[in-house]
Amino acid sequence: MAIPVDSQHWANLIWAVLLLPLAGFLFQAAFGKKITDLLGESAGRAVLGFMAVLPIAAGFLLSVIIARNLGGLEPEARLFITTWFNWIDLQSLQVPFELRVDTLSMTMCLIVTGVGALIHLYATGYMAEDRDYPRFFTYMNLFILFMLLLVLGNNLPLMFIGWEGVGLCSYLLIGFWYQKIENAKAANKAFIVNRIGDWGFMIGMFLLFAVFAASQGVIGEGELRYLSFDVMFAHAQEVIPQFGPVVITAIPLLLFVGAMGKSAQFPLYLWLPDAMAGPTPVSALIHAATMVTAGVYMVTRCHIFFELAPVAMLVVACVGAFTAIFAASVAFGQTDIKRVLAYSTVSQLGYMFLACGVGAFSTGMFHVTTHAFFKALLFLGSGSVIMAMSHDQDMRKYGKLSKYLPVTYFTMLVGWLAIAGIPPLAGFFSKDEILSKVFSSGSHWAGQWGGFNPAVLYVVGLVTAVMTAAYMTRMFYLTFHGPEERWRNLPVPAHHHAHAVAVTGEAHGPDEHGFFLADEEVARRAAEEEETHHELGPGHQPREPGFTIRFPLLALAACSLLGGMILAGLNPLAEMFGAETPHFFEVWNEPSAGAALLPAETMFRTEHSTEWILVGVSVLAAVIGIAYMRFRYAKGLPEDERRLRGWRRAAGMQWYFDAAMYRLFVEWGGRFSNGVKRWFDEGVIDGLLVHGSAWTVGAFGKVFRKTETGYVRTYAMTMLLGSVLILGYFIWVVSR
């Protein structure tokens, strides 16, 4: 149970962690422009960059303190809830502004602030030349705020603030370079597809509310915090089964729709590849390390609802496995270095859901953590490459970059081996653990899932592991190795101006309100826009960026190298030798992410010999993938990939799924809506009904107007005629 927190308690430090990025955001938003104006561009940016990194780094240090204090307690006592005020306070529902400090939220908190601080530091270098430097950090700090709220909130609506808030920041940052309309469209796509997921999240939340509000007798009189985690989790097992199988299954499935949107699972993954339009630090922080793992976090947080519904677990596992292998196949058809990483992110997220689907929630979180290390590293490394290559992201123009970018090369080497699953790097521990748990829990789930054979999931996971190693090797070799520097073969670029805008002194009316700029000001601004665009050409010399770029790379490389070993406590290896060394990460997360209802003690148990074989198989998978692709790409860009054809082209286009969805929803949906507008709204309702009735009234008027002649004789005639008719009628009636 939650321990009430008084105002002196150390757990209240969490408010500082949350409010620091808020302060940073407000500072950047309010003073960003002023400071660069006051101190000059370079000094101003130094101050702003420092002020952007500071709150996140300080938040990380505070999180470390909280986590250490938390770790010092008994496992059952590792939960604090600290409340500020009642956000929604009705007689029928209370939603307090309350934060939850437990091992799961602190795990995420450490990732968000730790990796976040490194990426902020990186961004001070990456964005140094950008015109909208303050705006960038405004959004980034805001993102950290919302992400922390998402992981720390102790009720679903509060989590939903963060959930939609990170979506907003993602939208703003994908569209950061909004003057290219494609970026703006990618941003819209991200927000809208995410909103489809949010719809599921909201309906799931409503269903939970309805269920708990109808069970007042069980959860206790006067308890109106129906949507708070502590209330829901404590009574879920008692309350939910009363409502029958449909409700039991619908709750987790609806929540999972939300997770699918945020964590880019098939078919709602569509937005993530396009999201690469944002600056690379954004891709690293939001679209790899933190935000996209929010779905996994949410499923883990709400795991009790999932455990109640085996069917939902099956769906989670299958969607995860399918997404993993699907996205991995698409990665083979990519030429853009960031898009390879984007699909690999989708694929790795699939792994995490696969783990959750078989009940290994803590393992899923373990992969979230290691993935945050190595995927952030890979993205930042790719950013370094992209900077060095004049912002050209096409791997076909790279080659032999190891010669020019040694630090990037070695750090990305670590990231590559980590994601491929080579021991003893971080990715190996988490991925191997997922595969082994999928395998070992098969016997448990075979009974629960009807005719479905869980071994299929293991095979899919294993094949994906081979594919992951393969496409990452392709990326790595195309970028850093090969006999030639392929950009040397490009044609010499013609220099042209990016935005040629006609500045005309066209005639305009008198400007009485002062709405318009003076002509000189218009001309000055136009000149500012005309920035020369450097393009990659044969004379290009790649140069490795400076300290702010290198330090985060090195730090994340160290995490990717050692993080797995430290967090796993070297357990899989130790355990195989018979030692009962506790798995550090799992023990730490046990109180919050450990299975509540499933027989976790027994369902994942395997023989040591089997464990050995599983490890061997997954290492073998990685080695096969790497070896084959090394063989293929060591000689440089293969002839058949200069222009993508055949299956590779189809794969690159997501097996036409994106195009089909676009056709269906955007084109046909648009045509349908336009048809409704023109034929129904303007035609039937407004035309037929509104104007039709108006016309009818008018027509009657026209007819009767004819009778209003104004001649007395006509009226007299009419009266006479009428009197005769009426009289005649009565006579006829009476005489009958």
Add this chain to the structure above:
Amino acid sequence: MDNTGFGLLSLVIFMPLMGGLFLMLVPKDFVKVHRYLALAVTILTFVASLQIYRAFSGNTYHFQLVESIPWITSLGITYKVGVDGISLWLVLLTTFIAVISVWFSFYVGERAKEFMVFCLILETALIGVFCALDLILFFIFFEATLFPMYLMIAIWGGKNRAYASVKFFLFTFLGSIFMLVAIVALYFITQEKLGEGTFDLIAMQELAAAGDLAAGTVQLWLFAAFAVAFAVKVPFFPLHTWLPDAHTEAPTAGSIFLAAIMLKMGIYGFLRFCLPLFPEASIQAAPLMMGLAVVGIIYGAVMAAMQPDWKRLIAYSSVSHLGFVMLGVFALNHNGLMGSVLQSVNHGISTGALFLMVGMIYERRHSRLFKDFGGLKRQMPMFSGLFLLIMLSSVALPSMNGFIGEFLCLIGGFEAGFNGTAGIPIWMPVVAGSGIVFAAVYLLWMFQKAFYGPVDKAEIRRLRDIKVWEQGLCWGLVLFVFWIGLYPTFYTSKMEASVNALRHQTIQPPDARPAWADMSVDVNGRGDVVEVTGRDPVDLGVWTQVRVLVPSEHHKQREDTEAVVARRSGEQP
């Protein structure tokens, strides 16, 4: 009938009218005098209306600051005004929005005097609508809003103003004819039941609470007559087609008044008249109304996405947003009704602000078509930032006002569907929830078309960012966006008692319905209907409770339920 004399409410209602009459005396050449004087009057009215807030207690559902003055005694017509938790915020919204509208109308150059006068007359009529407790008085204010708005559109409107103004007038007028018939019918019913006819809402509701006002088919017809009048105003699909034309052609201040307040007259009408006076009919009609609301949500959103015109898009978005409000009303539970009242205020702020900001850009660019825009974000960063905030509040981003309202409406609707209240099927709120996806579609498209992309049009390249005072107006609205979004309790705490009573008036069987006339009952802080012994004659919110008559379903207590059973079966416990 006692005569209380005029008081604070009358002051707030008629201050703008007095100001308007005074303005008429000022020669029309003194444009600046007209502008500043009108602004001063609206600000004074706003300040005066804050006194209503100060005097208002959230502890009681009874009408407060009631003024009752015999007017046409032979027909039982009284000048009777008062506020409760439902009308309080709408009155404050009106006085606040009036300041914004009048201030922005400084840009009106042509016939500035008449424009300001109409704004002030309109304000009086709108406040009157929300305060009137006599049906004839209500009808007079309700119709009185038509004329200034009609003239605003017809004189200062866009190209198609003649068509739009007539359409607006006819739609509303036709709807209210039905209402007038129903009001007269109600008079005769009261004459029959009480011996003496009256148009007093409180007296009528007392009859309704006892189940004596009208029953069966008669009640259904009366409900329908009122509902048509209000459905046109809301507007309900398929009675909405006047709205895009009127909003689009109206001058900025007119659009703001229309969207922010006049649409709320429809919602308010449902809450104030339809539910308490015709409870059985309301329950019977709930699935139909909710169905129409769901259609409106989706339909309005789809239509909005297809509009090439900035103002038409926002107009259709109102159809969608007010669908959420109606969903909340006919959920007939606490969450839904609270959501609908709050969302009425929210929509007034968000959509009012959207029209205000479109007005700002229209003053400069003289176009509302998206094809004439693009790249505004680069050119006008402050305007874009503010517009983004307002747009997001309309998207209902959590932590902003729109979220609280829509969340409560939807959660109420879902609860009703889940529990099968009034035969509402569960799919309706589920489908309605998809409105949040559509809202993102049309609003983000709007933002993309106008603000993103390169600055490639020479007319855009000339634009200066908005001025400081215009920013001030926007920040004023943004303040409420976050205030309601982050601390809605400030607003909801004053509504709860009235909303709770309204719900009991609607869903309880006849003898368990609290009556406005019956000062010996009230609603306590937990939502129970309770019997009251002592009450402060001045501050109605100060009272002492004896026992629970109808317990809140969120705090069920065994003894109290027994008490109610005993009470219903006629025994004294």
